[in-house]
Amino acid sequence: MAEISSLFVTRLYRATLNELAKKPVDYAELHSSCLAIAEDDEAGQAWCEKNGYPGYTSYSSLADLPWRFPIFGALEKALDKHVAAFCKDLGFDLGDRKLKCDSLWINILGEGGMHASHIHPHSVISGTTYVAMPKGTSALKLEDPRLPMMMNAPLRSKKAGQELQSFVYVQPAVGEVLLWESWLRHEVPMNMAEDERISVSFNYGWV
Template sequence: MAEPEFTALWPTNLMRITLPGAEQANPVLAELIERMDAGRDQMTTDYLSGNFFDFGHPAVGWLKSCVERAVVDYARGTGVDYPIDFSIQAWPNVNRFGDYHDLHNHPHSWLSGTYYVRVPSGEDAPPGREDRTPNAISFFDPRPQANMLAIRNDPQVDPEHRILPEAGQMLIWPAFLHHMVHVNLSREARISVSFNIVLRWRNEYLP
């Protein structure tokens, strides 16, 4: 009997990378972002007010260049083997004790991503349930109820993929993908830079 062929239909690609130079850049970025946050009450939620990557600072320029390279790597890794023209909208996030981000996605964008400047260890979290995962990010299967008839060892069985990121890591995913950020239970702030990748349209993008 011939060997069967299997095709993974409609995969959702998530890219994860640790940036070289992060140990040197992160303390500088953290100080800069915390200084910006002190002057803007709603900096984290008012993400359309300016573009963080327009800020003229060497550490911000370093991060912008890393994101630009990562977007090209994501495209190549997912089979897009031609030049793409895009802009980046970036904003800093400061999440203190009790802060979190509800389930959401990022409309009008091609990709979304986050770079992690500081992720508290959570050792100072108050007592509570053992299944808590402070500062983790969860991604959810974009196909509703795809796991309804999944059985053990079926890759569709868990509709949630949860990651506890580390400082210096960057995640990039399709902007349509719903995700949420778990609550920070540390007295130390979680600091990150999120971004959207918006395509400048070309007819060459048409399938």
């Protein structure tokens, strides 16, 4: 009888952020903080306009959110717990080093906003926690990392299991956190909702 096994599995971590938080993060406060920062961050607004970013991101303007705002400090501490759990699942041998959050930023996408397919170079673990996900807003789209090498592969049947699909769409809820290895290509398709889609993304490096 033939034996078929799965090799080189791509892991996706999904959890409610506060289930591991020593001090629960108030997502209402996080929501209002994201909006207030976006309104005051003139450097970030200028960068978005110059680079054609369809919304707001603090990625290139504010590199110290956890230091500036206590709510983001609490968020980082909660994320540390989830990243540690994910690293254990991945079987990482970190030796006498550890993974540390080296960047954390706000993303606000209004109606029609999107974020094209990309990876996060120079990081080990990347992820996002979701602050506002209006009805009808876009899911996170994840791409099979082997896709560029599938030169003559037929299309997958729509009935094939999720683990066999070339693209997987994950629709997170407010308060959830998603983690993946930073080489995993992903994108945010166009936001078709009238309201803003708000998230906080982050990278963890090996230090």
